[in-house]
Amino acid sequence: MKDEAADCWICGKHTRSWQNHHITKQRLVDKPDDLPQLKLCAGCHYIVYLLAKRVFLSDAKKVADLITLARFDAGLPDARTIVQYELTKEDKSSGKTIRKSSKA
DSSP, X not given: OOSSOEEOTTTOOEESSOEEEEOOGGGOSSXXXXXXXXXXXXXXXXXXXXXXXXXXXXXXXXHHHHHHHHHHHTTOTTOOOOOEEEEEXXXXXXXXXXXXXXXX
């Protein structure tokens, strides 16, 4: 719990009991010097924690299916979910950036 109120980075809820979600260098591809800390409400922080442990996150179709199912359960059955990833990494031998896209 913090002293000052803040808006959750994901849902926008204005709360005094926000939590910092630390982005670490090990989780980033580009590894910038200034590592962000996102302010999240407890509910969104827990969801991020749970999703980070799922093995299907690299499959855009499975992530889209998960979000679509959650939207159906929330009473939004007319929604179509599109998830698109663009993963990048540097090829150390050539110095070129390799991009891999996935869309569902």
